Amino acid sequence: MYKKILAGLGGAVALNVLHETLRKNFENVPEVNKVGEEALNMALDKVDMKITDKDQLYAATLAGDVVSNGIYYATTATSGFNIASGVAAGLGAVFLPQKMGLDDTPVAENNQKKIMTVAYYLFGAIVTKLIYDKIK
Numbered sequence: 001m002y003k004k005i006l007a008g009l010g011g012a013v014a015l016n017v018l019h020e021t022l023r024k025n026f027e028n029v030p031e032v033n034k035v036g037e038e039a040l041n042m043a044l045d046k047v048d049m050k051i052t053d054k055d056q057l058y059a060a061t062l063a064g065d066v067v068s069n070g071i072y073y074a075t076t077a078t079s080g081f082n083i084a085s086g087v088a089a090g091l092g093a094v095f096l097p098q099k100m101g102l103d104d105t106p107v108a109e110n111n112q113k114k115i116m117t118v119a120y121y122l123f124g125a126i127v128t129k130l131i132y133d134k135i136k
Helices: 002-025 032-045 054-076 082-099 111-135
Strands: none
Touching (some): 002 032, 032 082
16 A cells, blocks of 8 residues: 555656646646645635745645645556546646636636646656556
């Protein structure tokens, strides 16, 4: 089981490295972090809390993203559903924010952002599977 968790975390880190590298160096690319930050503060509002410091909000969101995606990839991308799990996660990242009352513009403003968002999550799933195949 620990090998699946390591592989899942590896895929999640790879996803975030790709996202952050492109986000910081190019325009018209997905900003998944903005959706995550809004979601985190929306959840914290339910318990009368809010993270107002921009760096703390970014760090908390990034940590939550790596952990949640790591768990997701560990349970899905290390099985026979590796490619499908990446596509499903990416489609969820594109289509669920609006249904959850979040601003989907950072990931769904145009077709380029939608396709890239799905590709990011697919990349994470592929990296997870590659890592898992090497260490199992």
